[in-house]
Amino acid sequence: MELIDGKKVSAALKQEIAAEVAKMVAEGKKRPHLAAVLVGHDGGSETYVANKVKACEVCGFKSTLVRYEDDVTEEELLACVDRLNRDDDVDGFIVQLPLPKHISEQKVIEAIDYHKDVDGFHPINVGRMSIGLPCFVSATPFGILELLRRYNITTKGADCVVLGRSNIVGKPVASLMMQKADVGNATVTVCHSATKNLKDICRRADIIISAMGKPGFVTADMVKDGAVIIDVGTTRVPSTLTKSGWKLRGDVDFDNVAPKCSFITPVPGGVGPMTIASLMHNTLLAASHAIYK
C-alpha cells in the first residue's frame, strides 16, 4: 500500500508555479494577481482564504483580499464582482463560498467574467470541461487528477466509481475521468443516495473516488484488493485529542481499508492540500492567457 501524499504533491506544484512566475517576472511580464472576496467571519472560510493568501506568497503572486461584513447586500457584492471583472491588474478572482442566505450564490458565480473564473464554477467553464475544451477546471477535481497523474496510476479502462454527484466534486470528476485523456478514459459509474446496490458496485471498482461527507462510510468489505482510494470527504468530528476540539475525518474507514489498497489518500493530507494548489495553477493559467486569449 502506498500513501498518496497530497501535502508533498501540493508543495511540489506550488514550487513549479513559483519557478514559472520567477521566469515570467524576469522576462518583464506582469506578476500574476489573484483576488479573493470574503463575506463575514465564518471560521472555515477565514482559514481557507488565509491559506489561499499564503499560497499566493509561496507562488510569487500578488494577492488582494476584499472583505465584507455579513450584512453586505447582493447589489454591493455584484458591484464588487463587476469592479474585479474590469480591473486589468486582476488575472483571476474567487468569491469564497458559502455566502449569507440573502445573497444568491448562483447569481454571483454567473456575474464573474469567465475569463477570470479561476474557481471554475461559471457555467461556461463547467460546459467547456464537459465538452472537453480548454477551461478552468475546478480545484478539487483538478487536484484529484493531478494526484493520479503524479503517482502514475493507470486510469485507462479502469472501473472508476464516484460516490456523490455534487456540482463541485462528483459530477465534474466523473466527467474528467471518462474523457479520452492520459488521466481519464476510465469506465465511470456515479453512485448517490438513490443507488441500490452500492456495496456491490464499490467491490468491483479499481478506483473509488468518495465525495459524500459521510465519515467512515467506505468500509473494508466494500473495497477489493489492490483498489485505489481517493477520499474527498472532510467532515469535522468532535475530538478530545486536538486543541480545537474537532478533527477532520474522511469518508473512508482508513485503518481497515488502507491495508487492502494499492494507493490511498489520507484525510487530512490527501486531496485537501491539492485544492489550493489547483487554484494557484488556474491563476497562473489565467495570468499567462493559456486558456483564453
Add this chain to the structure above:
Amino acid sequence: MELIDGKKVSAALKQEIAAEVAKMVAEGKKRPHLAAVLVGHDGGSETYVANKVKACEVCGFKSTLVRYEDDVTEEELLACVDRLNRDDDVDGFIVQLPLPKHISEQKVIEAIDYHKDVDGFHPINVGRMSIGLPCFVSATPFGILELLRRYNITTKGADCVVLGRSNIVGKPVASLMMQKADVGNATVTVCHSATKNLKDICRRADIIISAMGKPGFVTADMVKDGAVIIDVGTTRVPSTLTKSGWKLRGDVDFDNVAPKCSFITPVPGGVGPMTIASLMHNTLLAASHAIYK
C-alpha cells in the same frame, strides 16, 4: 415487451406545442419563430432541415431558412449568426451541422447567443444542464428522457448503462440520468472504446442507452431479462429492399434483443422522431421566455 413508439410520442408532443401556440396567438402574443442555417447540399442535412421546417408548420411556428453554398466563409457565417442574434423576431435558431471543414463548428456554436441556442450546444447551456439549472437541453437527450417519462419507466435507482461518450448524446444523457429528478436519479455507468468488461456491465443494466453508431453491436447475450433498451444508433447500411439503396440500422440486434426487453425503441421510429419534436419544444421555451427572461 412493449415497443416505444417515438413517432407517436413525437406527434403528440408537436400537437401539444401547436395547442400552446394557438393559445399564445389568441392572447395576442407573437408567433414563435425558429430560423435554420443550412450550408451546402449534404443529403442528410437537407432532409433534416426540411423536416424541421415541416415540423414548424405543424407546431404553428414561423420558420426561416437561411442557405449558403459550401464555399461560404467563416466570416460570412459568423455575420449571419450575429444578425440572427440581434433579430428580435427570431426566438431561436440552429446552424445545421456538420459544416464544411474550413469553418470551425465550435466557433460558430459559441457565437450563437445562448438565449437563442435551441440546439443546446453552447457551453453555457451544457454547463447549466450539468449543474442542474434551467437551460436548453439538446434534442436527443431531451427526446430520450421524454420517451422514458411518457412510458412511465422507473429510472430512480435503476442501473443505467450509457454506451458512448459523445458530446451530443452520451455525456449529456448520462448527466441527465444521474440528476435528482423524476426522470433521472439512476446509477449511471458510461462505457466507451476503452471499457474492458462491456458485456458484463451491460448484462447488469436495467436500462441501456446505446449511442455508438455500431449496427447490431448490442446482442441478446448482453441484455438481461426485462431490461429497457433505448437505441440511439442510426447508421445507414446498404439495402436492396429500399428505393434509396440504404436503410437505417440501430446499435441493437433488435430481432434477438427485443423479446428479452420490457421496453425497446425501434430504429427507425424510436429516438429519431423525438429529436425534431425536442427542438420544437426548445423553440417554444425560447419564445415564451421560460428558461431565460
